[in-house]
Amino acid sequence: MTPTCNAVPIDIVPSLVGSHAGRLLVFAEPAAPGTSTSKVDTSAFAPTRAYVAGREVAGLEAGEQTSVDLETDTYPKAFTSMPPGRYRFQAVLDRNHNYNYRGRGAGDLISPVIEAEMPGACPQLTLSDELPQKTPEQLLAQLPPDLRKRLGAGLAAVRKVEFISPALTKFWGQPVSVRGYVALPPRYGRDAVTYPTVFKIGGFGSSMVSASADAAFAQIGMASGKLPPMIWVVLDESSATGTHEFADSVNNGPWGTALTAEFLPWLEGQFRMDARSGSRFLTGHSSGGWAGLWLQTRYPATFGGVWATSPDPSDFHDFANVDLYAPSANFYRRDGAEVAAFREGGKVIATNAQFAQLETVLGSYGGQFASFEWVFSPRGQDGRPMPLFDRATGVIDSTVTEYWRSNYDISDRLARDWTTLRNDLDGKIHVVVGGSDTFYLDAPARRLKAVLDRLGARSSFTFVPGRGHFDLYAKGSDSDALTADIAWEMYAIARPGSERTTRMR
Structure with missing residues (x-):
């Protein structure tokens, strides 16, 4: 047998x-x-x-x-x-x-x-x-020689910043820091000139290692003249529970408060920043894009504009291809068919059920759906976030969705509070997303645009035809062209009348 x-x-x-x-x-x-x-x-x-x-x-x-x-x-x-x-x-x-x-x-x-x-x-x-911890030298050794040399020079120039947050430390009962890397303009420190500041937020899967690389590329870009002279602060939003999104949460703690009320004043005391709303800008991709939108809409007088690329759903009427507010909503099935999670070349490559159930077997911490719950959900009796949906059946908990709507649905909050928000927020929202986003994130972005249009708000939305989640920034042979376009738009706001150059001294 x-x-x-x-x-x-x-x-x-x-x-x-x-x-x-x-x-x-x-x-x-x-x-x-x-x-x-x-x-x-x-x-x-x-x-x-x-x-x-x-x-x-x-x-x-x-x-x-x-x-x-x-x-x-x-x-x-x-x-x-x-x-x-x-x-x-x-x-x-x-x-x-x-x-x-x-x-x-x-x-x-x-x-x-x-x-x-x-x-x-x-x-x-x-x-x-x-498995050993790889050194920076080992990571660089995996790159082509020219890129290795340029990135190595950029990494040598960036500065690590770390601030122990009193608010987060009190919440967790142990020291917790807001941290990241800073890239400075080529002429920084040669005189008393101050600079606009870009806060860039990493997406899901990002870390301090990726933050250092992003800061290094900003350093390289400014040195070559591709990017205007600004101070880039690349923030790490990773945590043991996934990405905390810099949102105050009953589960993750007061990350938004820590950033805006504690870290920001400290940081502006360390570097020659303009230190005014019109010169503080936000950008990020995917989860980092959502975090940027959240910070701009939650603290509209603090920041001068957000450029969010392929942001996670900002309207929960379309969250992972599901209307969370629909009667008898199910995360896995709609009209008898499986709900798609990813697509590539017009073909569905994974469903919500596959993604969520794989995540469950791999562990209860750090997965994309679990990460959303750690930010958005109320705390359950077991001390953990209440699940949005049953992992076995896909049935959505309407109690949880109402909490999400009241606290974290950006579109809903804008529609509800626009009269109060208008003066500080109008004209500050910029969104760029692929028309064929891999995770279908173009759909909730269109809903956000529709809400702002109905409110008569000034905003900028660009849907790039045929682009997905991972090729959005490319233009011609430049895989990161969009970063430069965004940076120069920011610089024009902070320095009215400035012109885009191809090479800066």
Whole structure:
């Protein structure tokens, strides 16, 4: 009788001493004949490529044997449903609970890839290696020589900033910082001149590493004259729960207050900034775009304009292709059909159900949908954010959606409070999004535009035909042309009468 693989055995080599906790994950994918790999993984952009199983472990000792059930907490199905064939297996212990946000990384434990015939006996997987932290030099070494040289020079010039927030520290009961990197104009410090400031916010998956790179590219751009002379502050919005969006939240804490009431005055005391509303600008892509919109609309007198690119949904009548306010709304199905999550080339490549259920197996922290709930949802009796929808059925909780509407639906707030907001906000909202955005984010942007148009507000919306989420910034051979266009629009507001140049001294 053929043995059944219901639970895969896992142990740790004796050399990895100590007690190890985290999310223990098992991945399996078909083994193509004549190929080999050192990594078996999943991707939301290829949701059926691999099988995944997971469980929490509180303390796994070196040399200790444990197992992961392959029947219950699995995606897309139980492993026993795999078609007959040869498969590659790999185990990962996600010690930082951030697999949903960054995938495997420094500190995680991994096993070698083991092949096995299915159906058949489960392979023995042994966690034998701890992934190291890559140095900046190692990361640069992966780049082409010319880019490596330019980026290295930019990184050497940027400055790290970190401010311990009293408000966030009080909320969490331990020191919590607002942090990022600053890029300064080429002539900064040679005289008493002050400069406009751009606050750039990273998107989902961003980190201090990506913030340093973004600041370095701003440094390079100003040195070449591609960008006007401004102070760029690239903010890190990553957290253990995903992205905190710089929004005050009952779950994540007062990030908006920390930024505007604490970090901003401190920062303007450190650098020669104009330190006035008309010279403070916001920009960001995706989740960073939503954060920029939120900060501009929540603190309209503080900032002089937002340029949000492909922002996450600003109108919850169209949130991940779902009208959250519709009667009997379901996150997974509408009119008998699966709700699409991603598209590419006009083809649906993943559904909301696939995306959410994969995220659930990978862990309860840091995933995109869970990240939204940590920002937008009320706190439940268990101390965690109340889920927007049931992960098994897709049924939406109307109590949660009403809380979202009252507190974080940007379109709803603008319509409700425009009389109060108009004087400080009119003309400050600029949105650029691809007409074929990969995550369908053009649709909620159109709804936001319609709301502002009905209010008679002055705003700027650009829908770039044929562009998706990841190619929006490209123009010709320049993959980042949109950044320069945005920067010069900002500079024209801060310095009226200035002209765009191709090279600045």
